[in-house]
Amino acid sequence: MDALEVKGVVKRFGDFTAVNELSFSVKSGEVFGFLGGNGAGKTTTLRMALDILRPDAGSISVLGKEPGRGHAAEIGFLPEERGLYRAMTAFDTIAYFGQLKGMGTGDARREGLALLDRFGLGAQARTRVDRLSKGMAQKVQLATALVNKPRLLILDEPFSGLDPLNQGLLEDEILGAARAGATVIFSTHVMQHAERLCQRLLLLARGEKRFEGTQDEARATLPLRLTLTARNSPAKLPGVIAAEARGTPTEGWQDWDVKLEPGRSAGDLLEHCTGQGFALRGFEQHRASLHDIFVHIVGAPEEPK
Amino acid sequence: MMRNILLIAAREFRQIARTKSFWLTLLILPITFALTPLITRVIKPDFHQTVMLIDHSSTGAGKAIMQRFDFEQRRAELSAIAAFAADNKLDAGHAGWSHKLDWYPDPLVAQYIAEGGAAPALKAIRAQAPKAAQGFSLPQPNYEFVPTPAAVSELPIAALDKALAPYLHPSRESGRKAVDYVLAIPADFGAQPTVRLWSNGQPRADFMAMLQAPLTHMLRAGFLASNGVAQPVAEAADQLQPAIAITRPKEVGGREKLLVQSILPVAMTYILLMSLIMSGQWMLQSTIEERSSKLIEAVLACASPDEFMRGKLLGTIAIGLVMIATWVACGLFAAFATHGVIADFIRPALEPLQSPGSIAAILYFFLTGYLMVALIFLVIGAMSDSMQDAQGFLVPVMLVLMFPVIVLMQVIISGSNSIFVEVLTWIPLFTPFAVLARLGTGIPTVEIVGSGAVLLVFIALEFVMLGRVFRASLLSGGRPSLKTIGQLMRRA
Numbered sequence: 001m002d003a004l005e006v007k008g009v010v011k012r013f014g015d016f017t018a019v020n021e022l023s024f025s026v027k028s029g030e031v032f033g034f035l036g037g038n039g040a041g042k043t044t045t046l047r048m049a050l051d052i053l054r055p056d057a058g059s060i061s062v063l064g065k066e067p068g069r070g071h072a073a074e075i076g077f078l079p080e081e082r083g084l085y086r087a088m089t090a091f092d093t094i095a096y097f098g099q100l101k102g103m104g105t106g107d108a109r110r111e112g113l114a115l116l117d118r119f120g121l122g123a124q125a126r127t128r129v130d131r132l133s134k135g136m137a138q139k140v141q142l143a144t145a146l147v148n149k150p151r152l153l154i155l156d157e158p159f160s161g162l163d164p165l166n167q168g169l170l171e172d173e174i175l176g177a178a179r180a181g182a183t184v185i186f187s188t189h190v191m192q193h194a195e196r197l198c199q200r201l202l203l204l205a206r207g208e209k210r211f212e213g214t215q216d217e218a219r220a221t222l223p224l225r226l227t228l229t230a231r232n233s234p235a236k237l238p239g240v241i242a243a244e245a246r247g248t249p250t251e252g253w254q255d256w257d258v259k260l261e262p263g264r265s266a267g268d269l270l271e272h273c274t275g276q277g278f279a280l281r282g283f284e285q286h287r288a289s290l291h292d293i294f295v296h297i298v299g300a301p302e303e304p305k
Numbered sequence: 306m307m308r309n310i311l312l313i314a315a316r317e318f319r320q321i322a323r324t325k326s327f328w329l330t331l332l333i334l335p336i337t338f339a340l341t342p343l344i345t346r347v348i349k350p351d352f353h354q355t356v357m358l359i360d361h362s363s364t365g366a367g368k369a370i371m372q373r374f375d376f377e378q379r380r381a382e383l384s385a386i387a388a389f390a391a392d393n394k395l396d397a398g399h400a401g402w403s404h405k406l407d408w409y410p411d412p413l414v415a416q417y418i419a420e421g422g423a424a425p426a427l428k429a430i431r432a433q434a435p436k437a438a439q440g441f442s443l444p445q446p447n448y449e450f451v452p453t454p455a456a457v458s459e460l461p462i463a464a465l466d467k468a469l470a471p472y473l474h475p476s477r478e479s480g481r482k483a484v485d486y487v488l489a490i491p492a493d494f495g496a497q498p499t500v501r502l503w504s505n506g507q508p509r510a511d512f513m514a515m516l517q518a519p520l521t522h523m524l525r526a527g528f529l530a531s532n533g534v535a536q537p538v539a540e541a542a543d544q545l546q547p548a549i550a551i552t553r554p555k556e557v558g559g560r561e562k563l564l565v566q567s568i569l570p571v572a573m574t575y576i577l578l579m580s581l582i583m584s585g586q587w588m589l590q591s592t593i594e595e596r597s598s599k600l601i602e603a604v605l606a607c608a609s610p611d612e613f614m615r616g617k618l619l620g621t622i623a624i625g626l627v628m629i630a631t632w633v634a635c636g637l638f639a640a641f642a643t644h645g646v647i648a649d650f651i652r653p654a655l656e657p658l659q660s661p662g663s664i665a666a667i668l669y670f671f672l673t674g675y676l677m678v679a680l681i682f683l684v685i686g687a688m689s690d691s692m693q694d695a696q697g698f699l700v701p702v703m704l705v706l707m708f709p710v711i712v713l714m715q716v717i718i719s720g721s722n723s724i725f726v727e728v729l730t731w732i733p734l735f736t737p738f739a740v741l742a743r744l745g746t747g748i749p750t751v752e753i754v755g756s757g758a759v760l761l762v763f764i765a766l767e768f769v770m771l772g773r774v775f776r777a778s779l780l781s782g783g784r785p786s787l788k789t790i791g792q793l794m795r796r797a
Contacts, residue, residue: 050606052780069309069609077606083598087320099312100607144603 001064003028003152003183004049009058011044011207018044019207022058026185026200031178033198034187035294041207042187043080046156049185050077063152073102076150080157080187082141086130090121090140093129097144108147115143119169138166146173153177155186159193171197195290205298218293224260226269229253229282238272239264253281309608313616314623321587321624330583331628335635352447354485354512357472359458359465361492364527366500369519370488374448376414377515381444383409383417386426389441395433402426448512451484462489462501473505486512495527569655570745571714573667574738577674578710580628582703584675585682588621589695592686601779610776614683621679622672629671663744666753673760674737677767678706684771687778694784710738717742730756733763770794 004026011019019041026032034042047053049060051067060067063074084093091112098108116125119139129137138161145153153174159167174184174197188194194201201218203211211218223241228234231252235243242259260269266285273280288296321327356374360367387402387409389395397403401417409417417426423443431438460468465487475481487503494500500520502508522543529539595601604613640651681702689695709729716726730739730748736756740748774793778785785793 047602047780051609052602052605069607069612072607075606077603079599079602079606081599081602083595083600083603085316085320085600086594086598087323088316096312096316097603097607100309100604102308 001028002026002061003030003063004032004185005061006045006049007059007061009045009048009055009060011041011048011053011055017207019048019055022204022207022209024202024209024212026183028183029178029181030199031174031184031197032186033194033201034185034204035189035191035194035201035290036187036204036298037189039206040204042204043156044207045204046154046185046187049154050075071152072100073148074151075101076145076148076153078142078145078155078158080160082138082161084129084137084140084144087128089126089128090116090132090136090143091125093140094143094147098147101148103148111147111149112143115146116140119143135163135166138162139169142166142170142173146177149180149182150177151182153182153184153186155184157188158186159188159190167193191290191294201290203294203297210297211293215290215293218290218297219288221262222288222293222296223262224264224266225286225288226258226260226266227282227284227286228256228258228280230256231279234258234278237269237278239269255282306609306612309612310616310619313604313608313613314619317588317591317617317620318623320591321584321620322627324587326583327587327624330580331631334632338635338639353445353449354447354509355449355451355482357451357453357457357484357487359453359462359487359489361462362490362494363492364490364495364523366490366494366520366523369523370516371450373515373519374446374450376411376418377511378444378446379418379422380409380414382423383414385444386423386430389430389437393430393434393437395430397426397429400426400429448515462491465489465501465503469503473503488516495523498524568718568745569651571717571742573671573744574710574714574742576629576632577671577737577741578707580625581675581678584621584625584628585679587624588617588679589682589686589689589699590692592617592683593689593692593695596687596779597690605779610779611772613779614772614775617683618676618679621683622675625675625679626671662750666740666744666757669757670737670740670760673757673764674741677733677737677760677764680764680767680771684775684778687775688785688790690784697784706734709735713739713742717746727752731759733760736760 002025006025007023009019009022010017022041022045034046036042044053048055049062049067051069062071065071085096088096091109094112094115095105095108098111099105103111113122113125116122119142121136121139124132124136129140132140142158145155155170155174158170158174162170171193174186178184184197186193186197195215198215200214201211202209203218211221227246228243231254233243233245234240234256239260240258241261242257244257246255246257260266266283270280270283272278273283358367358370383402384406387397387405390397390402391405401409401413401420406413427438427443430441457465457468457472469487471479472481472484472487475483483505485505486508489501489503491497491499491501498520502516525543526536526539529542530536534542595604601613608616636651640648640655685695685698685702688698713726713729713735716723726739726743729735730743730752736759740753740756771794773796774785774790777793777796
């Protein structure tokens with residue numbers, strides 16, 4: 001069963017189309033990245049999955065059912081714009097959200113305390129939120145999303161505004177939740193996090209889907225890049241679409257930046273060189289980063305805020 | 306659904322109940338009730354004045370004046386004892402204090418004195434109501450005759466102007482209290498009517514009346530005797546005075562009664578208005594906090610906007626009802642478990658509000674009034690990112706709400722049941738205030754039921770239309786224009 005299935009969803013705000021004919025699915029148990037620049041439609045899509053907004057067209061299925069608060073007990077959600085009740089204690093805040101998600105008072109309190117201990121905030125459990133440091137408050141916010149041990153964890157730009165320590169904590173929590181069998185969907189425009197965490201990706205631009213699949217599948221859409229050290233130009237070799245000399249030759253050996261046609265493998269080229277006696281002293285394959293893929297598919301991402 | 310509403314309401318309640326302003330507002334009435342008797346005792350105006358009497362005559366005028374002052378003091382005692390006995394339903398038998406009257410004529414005062422004055426009356430009071438009697442005390446005399454120093458009493462009246470100055474206006478160093486009045490009766494009083502009075506301020510009217518009565522009596526008696534009228538006839542002629550029978554209708558029509566009956570309903574209107582404004586402000590602040598600190602999205606992932614709205618309303622109404630219940634309990638406690646100024650004030654004012662119908666109407670209009678105004682505050686909070694934003698909406702709303710209600714209270718207290726009050730009763734925004742205020746002076750049942758039904762329909766419309774504005778405003782940024790609000794109200 002898909003944890004989330006979106007079919008032909010459209011969402012407009014007046015004349016502005018925020019999401020246009022969007023379809024994708026997230027399988028149970030996978031860590032799924034929602035990538036796109038600001039205004040790509042990430043938050044709007046997630047809000048529709050949570051029934052905070054209703055689509056104008058199309059359908060959404062969450063854990064096999066229509067979106068609604070009936071799922072609250074199975075969903076953990078960390079919004080992009082996060083806040084806490086300033087006059088409540090850290091412990092009360094987590095317990096309150098646990099109860100809103102259908103947990104019993106005792107369970108919500110127990111799990112809240114356990115999370116605070118796990119995040120190193122056991123001593124601050126009874127401290128009012130407005131007396132916590134920003135980093136501590138961020139941990140409390142994360143705990144409100146995790147308190148019900150969700151089957152589906154939806155995180156909207158979860159890394160934005162986090163200090164490096166809390167970014168590491170969040171990555172650990174995402175991986176931990178995935179190991180425990182939860183499905184994790186998170187939106188981001190910071191590619192490094194997605195690259196480290198995501199099994200599958202959705203790339204969005206201006207409310208439309210540009211790509212859905214694994215990172216390897218995404219890389220396959222880019223021409224493969226190699227650095228060869230050869231006596232002769234590799235431009236005529238089969239599958240090579242561009243070869244550019246780099247630096248000055250040393251004892252007749254020249255470094256070349258080479259681009260292969262999409263779908264050509266580096267192994268085929270190496271086999272051809274060996275078979276045809278094409279002299280090589282160096283053969284290095286470059287793995288495309290998610291940033292490169294994003295730029296290739298969507299265009300330059302905006303700098304993180 | 307109900308669970309989420311209750312959770313949100315409980316959180317709202319706890320947040321408001323933790324604020325200092327809530328406790329200050331809650332306790333202001335009990336503190337006022339507790340302090341009023343103390344304050345009235347401490348700042349009670351000092352009516353006590355001193356009189357120095359210099360009598361050079363041989364007519365006994367000075368003694369007659371002192372007797373008259375004493376007689377008036379007994380009259381005041383009799384009035385206080387009779388009022389206390391009537392309030393506590395004591396049995397006075399045939400004693401002079403057995404009837405509570407607005408004025409006690411001289412023969413009744415004479416009877417009271419002949420029966421032994423205050424002592425037997427107090428004994429009877431203590432025997433019948435020992436607890437209540439502890440809080441009762443006789444009125445203190447307003448005037449005290451102080452001894453006349455020999456150095457003054459022996460001086461001729463012409464020399465007194467200078468000699469009395471240190472007594473009327475003593476220097477700070479002397480440590481002496483000023484004498485308020487000095488009365489000098491010359492030796493030839495009777496042959497001529499002049500007496501001299503020195504005062505360190507404007508003489509009181511009652512003092513002058515008490516002074517004038519015995520002196521007039523003596524002058525008349527002297528005049529009649531010198532004109533050949535036998536003394537017993539002259540005495541009898543002087544005793545002739547009209548017996549004024551005072552009648553006050555027991556029920557409707559008395560201005561005082563109308564005022565007393567209006568006071569509590571008008572106070573309830575004021576309490577409703579004040580508690581609404583206070584709890585509305587608290588809810589407004591908490592909604593603004595939720596919106597400005599971006600909390601709402603996390604809450605809306607767990608609870609629907611309708612649950613959120615109803616939970617917040619319920620929490621605020623609970624806060625308001627706790628305040629009102631506390632104030633009412635304090636009022637009832639003060640009325641029935643204490644004796645004093647507050648109890649004397651509240652007990653008669655409760656009379657028109659004791660029927661089951663009145664109690665049901667009070668509860669209904671309190672609750673609906675709360676719901677109606679709290680909804681407006683809630684939506685203002687949902688549309689504002691800061692208190693400054695909210696002021697833009699709040700100021701006109703408060704003006705529209707408060708001005709007519711304040712005028713209404715004035716009109717009701719003045720005893721007028723004008724067309725203004727009747728019109729206000731049928732405008733839903735003012736219905737709860739108008740009905741509550743009119744309960745004391747009488748409002749037809751059909752008006753209560755009719756205006757209550759109109760109010761209910763208005764609240765249902767509010768829920769639909771303001772609910773739309775609330776839902777649409779929760780996640781949008783900035784303050785919407787009036788045009789946008791109008792569009793949101795119409796959008797299903």
